[in-house]
Amino acid sequence: MMQIEAGTTRIGWIGTGVMGQSMCGQLMDRGFATTVYNRTRKKADPLIDRGAVWADSPRLVAEQSDVVFAIVSFPRDVRQVFLCKNSGVLAGCRDGSIVVDMTTSEPALAIELYNTAKQVNVQSLDAPVSGGDVGAREGTLSIMVGGERETFETLMPCFEAMGKTVVYQGDAGSGQHTKMVNQTLIATGMIGVCEALLYAHKAGLDLEAVLRSVGSGAAGSWSLSNLGPRIVGNHFDPGFFVEHFIKDIGIALSESRRMGLSMPGLSLADALYQSVKAHGDADRGTHALMLALAEMSAVDWQNR
Template identity: 55%
Template sequence: MITTDKTSTRIGWIGTGVMGQWMCRHLMEKGYQASVYNRTKAKAQPLIDLGAQWKETPEEVAAGSDVIFTIVGFPKDVEDVYLGEQGILKGAKPGSVVVDMTTTQPTLAQKIHTAAKEMGISAVDAPVSGGDVGARNAALSIMVGGDKEAVDAITPLFEIMGKKIVYQGKAGAGQHTKMCNQIVIAGTMVGMCESLIYGHKAGLDLEVMLSSISGGAAACWSLDNLAPRILNGEYDTGFFVEHFVKDMGVALEEARLMNLALPGLALVNQLYQAVMAHGGARMGTQSLMLALKQLNNMA
C-alpha cells in the first residue's frame, strides 16, 4: 500500500533545474528524505547541501525510493530517464510510484504507464504550470493523469508543491491538459507583447497602462509576472524559450493526430522560432517581445 508518511516514505528526484530544485526542496523542508540525480551534478548541489543523497543514475535513485519524481527537458530525456539502460524502471520496486512532471507527449505518458504497470509500479503524469515563480513559492497548478488510487495516495506530496491539484483522468490526461494550458499561454503571450508595443508607440506610461488592464478582463498570469520583467529588460530568466517551443510542437503534433487546425498556435510557434534563430533558446518566454520589436523596427 502506498503511503506518504514522511518518516518512512523515501523520495527520489530527477531533474534539479530551475523548477525541479525548488519543488524537491519544498518536500525536503517538510521532512522527507530525498535522493537526487541530475545530468549536471552542480545543479543538484544546493539540494545535496540541504541533505539530499546524490545518486549516479536514475536507476539508483529509483532503487532507493518509494515515490520517484522527474522533471526534465524534452520527451527524449523522459524516455531515457524511464526506459533507458540505467533508467527508473530498471531500479524501481513493485509498489512504488513514478511521477513525471515534465511537459511531454501524452502518448509517451501512456507508454510509460503501460510499461510500469506490467512491473507492478504505478505511473502518474503530472505536468505543472506556474513557472519558476510558482515553483519557488509552492504555488504551482498541477494537472494529474493516471490511476486514481495512486494519484490519491500521493496527493499530499503534490499539495506541498502546488496550490491547485486537479485529477484529469487516465494516463496521459494530465499531459493533454497541459497542452490546453500551453495553447492559452501562447495566445496570451503574443497579446501581452503586442499590447506593450502598441502602448509604447501611443506614448503611454506602460506601468500605468498595466495597472488598469491587469485589473480588468485582460487580467492574466503573464501580465502580472512577465510584463514587469519586460519593462525591466529582464529576458534571461523564467521558462526557457526552447522548452516552450517543444511544448508547442507537441501540441501541434497532437492536434494533427486529431485532425485539428490551430492557426493561432502555429503563428506563435513561428514567432518563437524566430527568437530561437536569433540565439534566444535559453531566454525566458517573455523574450517574444524582442522578435516583435524587430518586426516593428523598434529598438
C-alpha cells in the same frame, strides 16, 4: 497502496533545473528524505547542501526511493530517465513503487510509461505543471495529473507541497493533454501581452501605469501580471525556456493534427517563437517574444 508520510516515505528526484530544484525543495521542507540526480551534478549542489543524497544514475535513485519524481527537458530525456533498460528508473524500482513524470511531454509517451511500469508492478502518473519559476519557488503550481485515481490520491501530500491547484484529469496521458491546453492558452496569450506593451510604448504611455490599469481588468492574466513587469524592466531570464516552449507547442500542434483540428493561432505562435530562437534567444524566458516582435517594428526595446 503505500501511505505517504514525511520521515517514512523516501523520495527520489531527477532534474534539478529552474523548476525541479524548487519543487524538490518544497518536499524537503516538508521533511521528506530525498535522493537526487541531475545530468550536471553542480545544479543539484544546493539540494545536496540541504541534506539530499546524491545518486549516480536514475536507476540508483529508484533503488533508494519509494516514489520517484522527474522533471526533465524533452520527451527523449523522459524515455532515457525512465525506460533505459540498464540505468533507467524502472530498472531500479521495487514492487509497489510509484513514478511520476512532471515533464511536459507527449501523451503517447505517458501512456507507454504507464503500461511499461504496470508490467513490473509499478504505478505511473503523468503530472505536468504550470506556474513557472515563481510558482515552483512559492509552492503554488497548478498540477494536472493523469493515471489511476487511487495513485493520485495516495500522492496528494506530495502534490500539495508543490502546488496550490492539484486536479485529477483522468487516465494516463490526460495530464499531458491538459498541459497542451494550458500551453495553447499561454502561447497565444503571450502574443497579446507583447503586442499590447509594444503599442503602449509607441503611444508614449507610462508602461508601469498601463500595467496597473489593464492588469486588474478584463484583460488581466497570469502572464500579464507576472511577466509584464519583467518585459518592461528588460528582465528576460527564464522562468521557462523558449527552447522548451517550442517543444511544447510542437507537441500540441502534432496532437491537434492527429485529432483533425486546425489551430491557426498556435501555428502563428510557433512561427513567432521559431523567430525568437533564430535570433539567438532560445535560452531566455518565453516573454523574450517581445524582442522579436519589437525588431519586426524596428523598435530597440532594450534601449528604449
